[in-house]
Amino acid sequence: MTDWTREQMAQRLVRYADLVPCRTAFLDTRTPGSTEKENFTIIGPGVSESADQFVHITEKHGFNIGAARQPFGCVNSQHSHDTAEVFVVHSGHWRLLFGPNREDGTLDIAPGDVVSVPTRMFRGFEKVDQGLGFLYTVLGEDDPGKVTWAPAVFEAASDYGLKLTKDGMLIDTSAGDYTLRDTELAAPIDTDNVEELVTPPLEKLLECIVRAGTAVANPDSPLAGEGVEEAGVIGPRATDDGFAAGPIAGWWPHGFNLRQLTLQTGAFIPSHARREVEVLFVQSGTLEVRWGDESLLLGAGDTLSVPVGLYRSYRNTASVPAVVFVTRGTDNPARPVFAA
Template identity: 75%
Template sequence: MKARLVRYADLVPCRTAFIDTRTPGSTEKENFTIIGAGVSESADQYVHITERHGFNIGAARQPFGCVNSQHSHDTAEVFVVHSGHWRLPFGPNKEDGAIDIGPGDVASVPIHMFRGFEKLDEGVGFLFTVLGKDDPGKVTWAPAVFEAAADHGLKLAKGGRLIDTSQGDYVLQDVELADATGDDIAASLKTPPMEKLRECVVAAEAMVALPTSPLARDGVEEAPIITPTETNDGFPAGPIAGWWPHGFNLRRLTMASGAYIPLHARSEVEVIFVHQGTLEISWQGGAIMMGAGDTLSVPVGLPHAFRNTASVDLVAFVVRGGDAPAMPNFTD
């Protein structure tokens, strides 16, 4: 179980994960791959947990003003704001509008459209991210990103590996460089109307617990955030269902001080990210205490219990594998 726990303090960042790593305004961003290899283009990217989950878990940490350049994904990209205020601009040149999100908010950006993200306020902020599928493919960068990166010696090899041409290693390794994104491809990655994109965001204060959740009890609430379809544990679709595939559910678990969820097992993979407070997870023969920013992957079929042992409320986000998770199996 300790090998399945990634503490915030132990996260290993990569400062050279993407092609825009030297572009002014983007040099200070840190990329993390917590579960799965993600979409990093750098051989220096450290992967904390390599076991296949059906989705990838990552994170980004950026200071005020730092920008992650405009790009598109082939699978779902979900942002959970742990700290800071952020802007998600849309379109290849940020011309199609933007949505701002803050602590506790969640945004799921549709596939095949350009998006970026930038830190709006002072201090360092942290985004927890979920990418669809075991292999989320490679990033498609907006044409202007390639042009800016080339000015600083960075290019992509075919297949998505970052090459530093200023060092000449692309000549030594005789690699074939990828072509920049063409205008025809960029034009095909159209931004949906803003009213549709606003359906892809749930603010923290708008998250509503489902009273009939099998986890609900005194001091415990479970709120749906991303539910692609009606589930086998009683959750209706929404509030984010998406017209593109997700392959996972996202929920918010809140527990008052002293609240307890007895031993239960899941039929699908379960990943827990603590947003605030502390959470004790116990099983026969052991227990782990999680704090804010920590991530844990719970083995399928392991009976485990949750308890909030602190004097403040716990808020955690839970990713459950599959579109329609099963009922938990309570064992005590």
């Protein structure tokens, strides 16, 4: 199919400059050290607890795309997820903090690193260098559920008048926007349940990270060609399009593949279609996406959701390599179908 208009495709493009942040997305939004963070829901619904959260693309993809932007010293408090949470470091240096009270160790990550934090364990993250940093995130499933906060986060939030309803929505008791007798509040997780959310040993967590520059190109990728490399990053299993499992496979479900696509200057991927949803995130450089007689030019930080079945080609039109992280919505992507 090539009958998507440029205007329709532009609705599936979220440019970095057009991202709409939410500063009241979560329970810790008033906790000192966390007040300056910005949360983004790019492909929803995400896990935001605020009715103020803007969702850029509401169409179901089988996974969610979001992001966080934070200045130096800003902390995202300790929480746990029931579905996959993947971080792609677009900019800045970050420290992942493990354990309900940050007592289980840390892992530093830098631009180009990818880490998939296991489900059902407490994690937080802190921006550790000067300036703003941007984390691109992929969350598993259409409905990733709500986060589970560490007890200390509940306690700190309560001191600033913030509570959660049982269905996971944030309310501000200091503003008088609720009546207690009409609202069933969520309770902090109890001690027994906290103890079930165990942090794996650090050597196990190191199986969950791919450092920038270490992803190994697959010469058997159907997209590989002159100046074009595709490397597996997250792959729960061997796939029909010629990739082995890993290097991040995980012992918990992902439901998607994450690949790193690199195009040198002038490199071109011919027109092809895919059977699964595909989301492009430009880590660096520029990428021209062309379908029929139309095209869009993507820059660093831009996200594009490509329609299933659309024949499209990719070209790097700039003088520096284009590095693109590609999320495909299945454990087992099929081989692309190239145009005749």
